Amino acid sequence: MAQDRSPPPAGITRRARRLAADFLRLEAAGGILLIGAAILALILANSPLEQFYEHFREMPMQIRIGALDISKPLLLWINDGLMAVFFLLVALEIKRETISGQLSQKGQLALPLLCAAGGVAVPALIFTAFNTGNDALMRGWAIPTATDIAFALGVLSLLGSRVPSSMKILLSAIAVIDDLAAIVIIAVFYTSEMSWVALTFAAVAIAVMVILNRCKVRAITPYLILGCVVWVCVLKSGVHATLAGVVTGLCIPHTREADHKAQSPLETLEHVLHPWVAYLILPVFAFANAGLMIADFSLADLATPLSLGILVGLVVGKPIGVVTVAMLCHATGRIPLPKDLNFSALLGLGILCGIGFTMSLFISGLAFGEVGANFDHSVLAILAASAIAAISGYIWLYLTLPKKSA
DSSP: OOOOOSOOOHHHHHHHHHHHHHHHHHHHHHHHHHHHHHHHHHHHHTSTTHHHHHHHHHOEEEEEETTEEEEEEHHHIIIIIIHHHHHHHHHHHHHHHHHHSTTSSHHHHHHHHHHHHHHHHHHHHHHHHHHTTOHHHHTTTTGGGOOOHHHHHHHHHTTGGGSOHHHHHHHHHHHHHHHHHHHHHHHHHSOOSOOHHHHHHHHHHHHHHHHHHHTTOOOSHHHHHHHHHHHHHHHHHTSOTTHHHHHHHHHSOOOOOSOTTOOOHHHHHHHHHHHHIIIIIHHHHHHHHOOOOGGGOOGGGGGSHHHHHHHHIIIIIHHHHHHHHHHHHHHHTSSOOOTTOOHHHHHHHHHHTTOOHHHHHHHHHHHHOSSSHHHHHHHHHHHHHHHHHHHHHHHHHHHHSOSSOO
């Protein structure tokens, strides 16, 4: 699956720009819907309809085919099943960006890669400083390292044309790299005891997908069927099932074609999945996971080491990590900032990177399970941090961005 690193043809550049524009529009609108779904979940969880909300989350669902039996509550079907589709889309986006998109050239990749690294490392260090010595709480060290691209772009969309295009592109690139880091973190640190028999069957299905890719099979259906097989095997293996979506996405063919009108199988599938993920899967995930009974908590619950590690990590650590690295790169003269992105706009971007939400909630569920005091405190901190980052980021950019785009 090695790819040519020569500059893409002009047709590919035009198509990449069109895909990027579609991506930004979908993510911005989907981010607003995501916010609405989270607010609705909070309203239901703190109203007389709370039992209805809990029954919805705990609704049993079962698929049984012969000896194969998968029985889970709806919440886990959402977190293990629908989120596998989300990770499939993430893998498609990462592969496209690294082959023919914003991250295909070393010069384009350096700034978002380094900013994303700073935005992962500093929050993780802050969380560790608050929770070191407590092994149970340290399982949540990765929670404040994530950025919710849909939520962040949804906030940016409220500022209209005042937002420089380079800011949207850099934020998107940082979030995509953040997602890649989250995938690696989940695979390495949040995998339970493994069934090697199930993993062997998964490896065989993956090998077949690689062979299909090598043989230049462009039909998408065989990859999706094999992806479902991988998902079932990975689910039964003890490795988190969403990683099946990542592997499947990386196996879908994508090449640079001189004809700018032609779409690769990867681009075709990405176009099909993106509206479903932005407008259905992520809002459903937010609705199922954000419902927290606020009445059960007080401000003191935000002062626990776990909550503070997440809250300070996202609200303070993210902008410090992203902005400090970006300014250091700019100071060296080797990796300058885009011309229309000044320090004020960069600081606003860093603040918006503190909106962890979707991926933070997902990692929290892996770290602490979907029940218990640690999980509830982490969700409270994630919601508070995301709200603070969204509101403060919007206010800062509203006050500092020029009235018209650069």
